[in-house]
Amino acid sequence: MGIAEVIALIVVAAGAGTLGTMLGLGGGIFLVPILSLVFDIPLRSAIAASAISVVANSVSGSRIYLQARYTNVRLAYVLLVPTATGAIVGGVLATSMPLAALKIVFATLLITIAYIMVRRRNPGAIPVARSRAPDPLRLIGRYVDGPAGDVVTYVPRRVRYGFPMASLGGVASGLFGIGGGPVIVPVMNLLMRVPVKAAASTSSFMVGMTASASALIYYSRGHVDPVVTVISVAGIIVGARVGARLASKLRQDLLVVLFVVVLTVLAFSMYLDAFGVL
Amino acid sequence: MSSRQQQVWDRVHERQRRTLYTWIVRILTGGFWSSVTLIVAGVLVALVGGRPLGDEVAPLVDVVPSALDLNPQGIVDLGILLLLFTPSMYVVVSLVIFLRQRDRMFVVVCCALLAIVMVSVGLGLR
Numbered sequence: 001m002g003i004a005e006v007i008a009l010i011v012v013a014a015g016a017g018t019l020g021t022m023l024g025l026g027g028g029i030f031l032v033p034i035l036s037l038v039f040d041i042p043l044r045s046a047i048a049a050s051a052i053s054v055v056a057n058s059v060s061g062s063r064i065y066l067q068a069r070y071t072n073v074r075l076a077y078v079l080l081v082p083t084a085t086g087a088i089v090g091g092v093l094a095t096s097m098p099l100a101a102l103k104i105v106f107a108t109l110l111i112t113i114a115y116i117m118v119r120r121r122n123p124g125a126i127p128v129a130r131s132r133a134p135d136p137l138r139l140i141g142r143y144v145d146g147p148a149g150d151v152v153t154y155v156p157r158r159v160r161y162g163f164p165m166a167s168l169g170g171v172a173s174g175l176f177g178i179g180g181g182p183v184i185v186p187v188m189n190l191l192m193r194v195p196v197k198a199a200a201s202t203s204s205f206m207v208g209m210t211a212s213a214s215a216l217i218y219y220s221r222g223h224v225d226p227v228v229t230v231i232s233v234a235g236i237i238v239g240a241r242v243g244a245r246l247a248s249k250l251r252q253d254l255l256v257v258l259f260v261v262v263l264t265v266l267a268f269s270m271y272l273d274a275f276g277v278l
Numbered sequence: 279m280s281s282r283q284q285q286v287w288d289r290v291h292e293r294q295r296r297t298l299y300t301w302i303v304r305i306l307t308g309g310f311w312s313s314v315t316l317i318v319a320g321v322l323v324a325l326v327g328g329r330p331l332g333d334e335v336a337p338l339v340d341v342v343p344s345a346l347d348l349n350p351q352g353i354v355d356l357g358i359l360l361l362l363f364t365p366s367m368y369v370v371v372s373l374v375i376f377l378r379q380r381d382r383m384f385v386v387v388c389c390a391l392l393a394i395v396m397v398s399v400g401l402g403l404r
Binding site: 059066067071078080085092209215216220222224225229233 | 299355401
């Protein structure tokens with residue numbers, strides 16, 4: 001790989017990390033198709049690089065949320081059992097299924113996300129779970145929020161119903177090398193009534209374990225390209241930090257339009273690639 | 279349970295939680311920086327020694343011997359593996375903490391998670 005290509009890859013990975021973080025989707029959703037379509041990197045190597053970037057982002061970024069106590073570690077561990085199992089299923093499927101089928105499934109995922117982003121409405125405030133609800137697993141969460149130092153206390157509800165949904169998030173993570181956040185955060189927030197800040201922090205902590213379960217399969221089966229991976233990890237981590245700072249400064253509605261267009265173009269390019277047209 | 283007993287329980291649980299969180303943060307920080315150090319060192323050895331990195335990682339069993347031979351590919355692979363095993367390491371530490379706290383349910387949960395990691399390594403072995 002030449003110097004120019006390395007620089008281009010760093011810029012693309014940082015851009016994917018920035019854009020993905022601004023939309024709360026993670027950088028992999030952009031990185032994988034661009035690596036595959038533009039840089040001609042084998043799809044499974046692109047997915048592996050993305051999965052390892054997700055691990056790196058989780059490992060480097062979770063510390064602050066843990067120290068602030070936004071992350072609910074006990075809830076994360078309980079949900080990780082179905083999520084990591086799903087990630088293994090996804091990883092095995094991705095490394096076994098025909099490449100064209102994997103491209104079609106990935107393109108369909110991109111189109112689905114684009115559709116959900118167009119349809120998404122502000123759901124309004126979600127009532128937070130009562131703090132005195134039964135809590136046999138001691139999943140109660142408590143953290144200090146806001147400038148006034150309000151203590152937020154909650155007990156996650158309907159945890160067992162979250163299991164099948166969390167395992168689906170894991171399958172998506174294993175199949176596509178993306179973090180499971182887009183699935184797990186809504187499950188925790190909408191179904192279990194976990195405050196969104198705690199849900200996002202707990203998900204950010206969880207995706208490290210989930211992505212590592214599938215990335216180890218990619219690694220062991222020889223789909224990890226060290227150079228592409230190292231560059232992607234560096235770019236995604238830098239991009240995620242930039243994206244987190246920019247997210248509150250840019251108009252979200254314009255961003256959504258731009259990203260829906262990008263996702264749709266990437267999806268159709270991937271369909272064409274799968275059918276051998278590109 | 280009286281409110282006094284409840285307060286005592288809350289204090290005990292809070293102390294247990296603090297221990298757990300402190301150790302997880304230590305593992306995350308140590309794992310991340312150790313991994314970054316190894317990867318950067320591997321890249322530097324490759325650049326200085328004029329030995330370019332390949333486009334595929336070494337099989338799992340060859341990584342440590344290769345890194346000990348100061349092979350840049352082996353050093354980078356070890357860094358990537360260390361990163362991938364960092365989440366498993368905090369589960370191991372959590373398992374020890376839950377064992378000491380006699381929290382049987384979470385001992386089982388941590389064992390299940392470690393079993394899942396072992397399955398994923400086993401499934402991919404070449």
